[in-house]
Amino acid sequence: MEVSPWRIEWSDELSMSNSEIDAEHRNFIRLVNELNNEIMSQQRDKAVVVRILNQILDDAIAHFAHEERLFIEKSYPAREEHAQLHAELISKFKQALKDIHATEYGRIWIATGLEIRSLLVNHVLFEDTQYIEYLRTE
Numbered sequence: 001m002e003v004s005p006w007r008i009e010w011s012d013e014l015s016m017s018n019s020e021i022d023a024e025h026r027n028f029i030r031l032v033n034e035l036n037n038e039i040m041s042q043q044r045d046k047a048v049v050v051r052i053l054n055q056i057l058d059d060a061i062a063h064f065a066h067e068e069r070l071f072i073e074k075s076y077p078a079r080e081e082h083a084q085l086h087a088e089l090i091s092k093f094k095q096a097l098k099d100i101h102a103t104e105y106g107r108i109w110i111a112t113g114l115e116i117r118s119l120l121v122n123h124v125l126f127e128d129t130q131y132i133e134y135l136r137t138e
C-alpha cells in the first residue's frame with residue numbers, strides 16, 4: 001500500500017475475495033482520494049468538499065447495509081458487533097459533515113480529510129478482513 005499521507009492506492013492487501021464488496025471498497029478509496037485532493041488543492045471549494053463527503057456518507061450507508069445483508073445470508077457470527085462499528089462510522093461521517101459546514105478551510109478540514117481516510121481504510125483492513133472466509137466469492 002502506498003504510504004503518502006494524502007493518497008492511497010488499491011492493493012491486494014485490501015481484497016475481501018468478494019468482487020462486489022471489493023468494487024465498493026475501491027469506490028471508497030477513489031472518493032477518499034478525491035476528498036483529500038480537494039481539501040489540499042489551492043482552489044478548494046467548500047461545496048465540492050461537502051458534495052464528496054455526502055457521497056461518502058450515502059455510499060457508506062448502502063455498502064454497510066450490503067455487508068450486513070451478506071452477514072445474515074452467510075451466518076457470520078460477529079455480525080452484530082460489526083454492524084455496531086458501521087453505525088459508529090456513520091455517526092462520525094455525519095459529524096465530519098457538520099464540522100466542514102461550520103468552518104472555513106483550515107486545520108479542521110485537513111484533520112477531517114485524514115480522519116475519514118483512516119476510518120475507512122482501518123475498517124477495511126482490520127474489521128472487514130475478519131469476514132473474508134464467510135463472504136468469499138472467488
Ligand SMILES: [Fe+2]
Binds near residue numbers: 025063067124128
Ligand atoms: Fe466494507
Ligand SMILES: [Fe+2]
Binds near residue numbers: 064082123
Ligand atoms: Fe464493514
